Amino acid sequence: MSTPSPKGQLTRDEVAHLAHLSRLAVSDEELDLFAGQLAAVLDAVAQVGKADVADVPPTTHAVPMTNVMRADVARPSLPRDVVLAGAPAAEDDRFRVPRILGEEA
Amino acid sequence: MSADLTTTSAADLSRALQAGDLSSAEVTRAYLDRIAADDGELGAYLHVDAEAAVTSAEAVDAARAAGEELGPLAGVPLALKDVVVTAGVPTTSGSRILEGWRPPYDATLAAKLKAAGTVLLGKTNMDEFAMGSSTENSAYQVTRNPWDRDRIPGGSSGGSSAAVAGGLAPWSIGTDTGGSIRQPAALTGLVGHKPTYGSVSRYGLVAFSSSLDQAGPMARTVLDAALLHEAIAGHDAHDSTSIDCPVPVLAEAARRGAEGELAGLTVGVVRELGGEGHTDGYEDGVLDRFSAAVALLESMGAEVREVSCPAFDLALPAYYLIAPSEASSNLARFDGVRYGLRVGDDGSRDLDEVMALTREQGFGPEVKRRIILGTYALSAGYYDAYYGQAQKVRTLITRDFTSAWDDVDVLVSPTSPTVAWSIGARVDDPIAMYAADLCTLPASLAGVPAISVPCGLSEGLPVGFQIMAPALADDRCYRVAAALEAAQDAARGHRLLDELGAKENTAS
Numbered sequence: 206m207s208t209p210s211p212k213g214q215l216t217r218d219e220v221a222h223l224a225h226l227s228r229l230a231v232s233d234e235e236l237d238l239f240a241g242q243l244a245a246v247l248d249a250v251a252q253v254g255k256a257d258v259a260d261v262p263p264t265t266h267a268v269p270m271t272n273v274m275r276a277d278v279a280r281p282s283l284p285r286d287v288v289l290a291g292a293p294a295a296e297d298d299r300f301r302v303p304r305i306l307g308e309e310a
Numbered sequence: 311m312s313a314d315l316t317t318t319s320a321a322d323l324s325r326a327l328q329a330g331d332l333s334s335a336e337v338t339r340a341y342l343d344r345i346a347a348d349d350g351e352l353g354a355y356l357h358v359d360a361e362a363a364v365t366s367a368e369a370v371d372a373a374r375a376a377g378e379e380l381g382p383l384a385g386v387p388l389a390l391k392d393v394v395v396t397a398g399v400p401t402t403s404g405s406r407i408l409e410g411w412r413p414p415y416d417a418t419l420a421a422k423l424k425a426a427g428t429v430l431l432g433k434t435n436m437d438e439f440a441m442g443s444s445t446e447n448s449a450y451q452v453t454r455n456p457w458d459r460d461r462i463p464g465g466s467s468g469g470s471s472a473a474v475a476g477g478l479a480p481w482s483i484g485t486d487t488g489g490s491i492r493q494p495a496a497l498t499g500l501v502g503h504k505p506t507y508g509s510v511s512r513y514g515l516v517a518f519s520s521s522l523d524q525a526g527p528m529a530r531t532v533l534d535a536a537l538l539h540e541a542i543a544g545h546d547a548h549d550s551t552s553i554d555c556p557v558p559v560l561a562e563a564a565r566r567g568a569e570g571e572l573a574g575l576t577v578g579v580v581r582e583l584g585g586e587g588h589t590d591g592y593e594d595g596v597l598d599r600f601s602a603a604v605a606l607l608e609s610m611g612a613e614v615r616e617v618s619c620p621a622f623d624l625a626l627p628a629y630y631l632i633a634p635s636e637a638s639s640n641l642a643r644f645d646g647v648r649y650g651l652r653v654g655d656d657g658s659r660d661l662d663e664v665m666a667l668t669r670e671q672g673f674g675p676e677v678k679r680r681i682i683l684g685t686y687a688l689s690a691g692y693y694d695a696y697y698g699q700a701q702k703v704r705t706l707i708t709r710d711f712t713s714a715w716d717d718v719d720v721l722v723s724p725t726s727p728t729v730a731w732s733i734g735a736r737v738d739d740p741i742a743m744y745a746a747d748l749c750t751l752p753a754s755l756a757g758v759p760a761i762s763v764p765c766g767l768s769e770g771l772p773v774g775f776q777i778m779a780p781a782l783a784d785d786r787c788y789r790v791a792a793a794l795e796a797a798q799d800a801a802r803g804h805r806l807l808d809e810l811g812a813k814e815n816t817a818s
Contacts, residue, residue: 215686223682223689227638228645230666231678238675242740243683249741250627250683253699256706263701264708266521266551267507267757267781273550287414293652300647303655303664 215244315340316477317811320386320534323480327385330374334367334385338429341387345431345478353453354463354473356392357400358432363387367429383541384427389479391470392433393440394525395514396420399430403516404438404448404466407644407651407672417514418549419483419525419542426541431479434469438674439641440490440518442466443746446737447676454733455498457771457810461730464494464746470528471498475810481529481538485515487522488629489725489750492762495528496725496774499764499806501535501791502528504750506781507757508553510539511546519636520551522629522754530807532567532763532792536560539784555782563785567792573611575790578718579604582622583749584727591745592727595768600724603765603775606797607722607790617714617721621706625751628707630744631687631700632755638684641677644669679740708756715780720790723749725762725774753778761787763794764806770813772806 217240224231224239231239285298294301315323315337326332342360349355370385390396393403395413397420402408416424424430437447445453445468453468455461456476463472467484471494474482484491486504495502503526510525517523527538540561545554579585584592584600608614646652646668654667673681687696714721727748736742753760758781765775775794779786799805 219686220682223685224678225666227678227681227685228642228662228666228669229673229678229681230663230670232670235675235678239679239682243679243686246630246679246683246740246744247686249744250630250687250696250700252627253624253631253703254695256621256624256699256703258699258702258706261702261705263698264704264755265701267708267755268551268553270551275547283414288648291411291414291649293646293650294655302647303657303659303661305661 215240215247316344317807318480319531320480320529321531321537323386324382324537328382334370334429335364337385338363338367338387338431341431341479348476349478351454351459352456352472352476352478353451354434354469354476354478355389355432356402356435356450356469359399363429363431370427370429381426383423383537386428387431387480388423388428389431389434389470389473389482390420391436391467391482391484393436393485393516394420394483395516396430396433399433401433401516402450403440404436404450405672405674405677406449407668408649409651411649415514418511418546420514422542434467434473434482436469437466438677439516439637440466440485440487441637441676441680443489443493443743444736445469446733447674449674452733455730457498457813458730460732461771462497462733464497464730466490467494467528471495471500471502474498474500474528474530475807481527481534483525483538483542484528485523485525486754487519487633488754489747491526491528492750492760492774492776493726493746496762496764497730497772499772499810500528500530501532501761501763501795502526503535503539503761503784503787504753504759505539505543505784506553506759508551509555509558509782509784510542511544511549511552513546513548517640519633520640521636522633530805532788532795533561533564535761536564536788553782558782558784560785560788563788564792567789568796570610570793570796572607572790572793575612575720576718577604577607577612577614577790578617578714578721579614580622580721580723581616581618582620583723585616591748592724593729593768596724596726596728596773599766599768599773600775603794604722606794610793610797615718617718619710619714619752621703621710622752624703625707625755626744626748628700628703629747629751629755631696632704634680634684635687635697636684638681638688641681644672676740704755707752711752711756711758711780719779720786721778723776725749725776729768729771729773749776757781759784759787761791763791765794765798766806767809
């Protein structure tokens, strides 16, 4: 990856890297478009930096979150054929996926 | 009941159905006829199954004829935003990546509404994955505002707002992450309520930003919204963020509010949302309508005072960091493996490449922008400056609300800084689009309930009035909204939406 740019900047190369991390095969035209738009958006959202947040705890959720436990009792799940009916590809009662290792592996 | 079925309130439909003066098949067909006649142009629905609707309506009629005990909503038609997962009924969330998907289960709220005997007319259009404020980010179609068909219906629940305002559904479920129920309701002259976060189950809503998403009612009257809200509220073991508390009493609050007695109520007008020194981006017509509505509340006995919530100024940047961050994580599930689209699986590509091609083709530009922005905000080295900082700003916003509740019972503001804008006007400018959410974001970030109720027209287009209340005090929103609605209806001699009907009749 390219060297991180100063805060508030988002270069075309960085957008390409982020798109790769996000598993988005963006086109060159999209890269040009997004780089400009995202730089403007980042500039706007960077205003959060203006807030004085010394000693302010972060809020992750509007309601206090506690771990929710349920009784360890088996419940019926969706039937396999119903689940696989929505899959883009299925084989032998399983989801079929493209190979997960590269040629050299 | 006959000719005006599609302008009748859901509460009146419910009464007529229970009294046996109306059959569900009759009202369902009336709506299906309107959809057939007008939705080609309006574009409110992504999916309508007329046959299934009539079949379930007839089943309700048969049950009633057989003397079965039915709930008050039985036989009343309904539209659901396409973000709500419905068993066997196509659910796309406005995205190509879910085109053709028929979910194997019902969202909790869909199951509740089904059990209540409501009749599903169809699924309504929306911005893709609820990301947008105009419904123009739908991968499928443009939805038009019934008040002016060259304008947007708001978003992201714009299919729902257009359907209900346009007479193509008596009421509808929307979802609100940053304003997506309230803003489209405001822009189409409807009532829309975002419930307290956690009070309506999120199980089976296609997730956008999990700490913010909340489903709620969109309706033509405050009472209708309250009735629909009561039908979907309540604790759900399938949603770990669901609040375990009794279903709120809202219809009663709406009925009481309509009596117009607000003595003892203290209303805080938020300075930062259109008040002095904070009018940039607000249309004069919107501010005028808003002030007139505040004066009306005062005339009904409410005590009005200005309240300053300085952190609200940073709600927009905080939201546009938090929501994309959560979205970038939530949308990782769309990997082309278990459901939805898969692209490029021709044997020559590995899983990573197929995933990247699938997501490239399946997601639209706004979704990609938000995933990229969210991925950035969560990256090592930037996390503290962006996502972490935004979460702290979220705390400051919550604190502003908390201290306001020491002095006032509700906070009010315009729902949207502007009326509905022209289709296409903001599509190339994400920042201008985001500014539409200025007034609705604080309540979203704090998780407090907020309602939008119409407060008149500006340049012939509806203006919304927002009422925010403390968490779990949704009834206050309904009470004040009903008071305002009743006073305005009495003053003008008819409902605001009747003017839309009159306008359409003049045009045709």
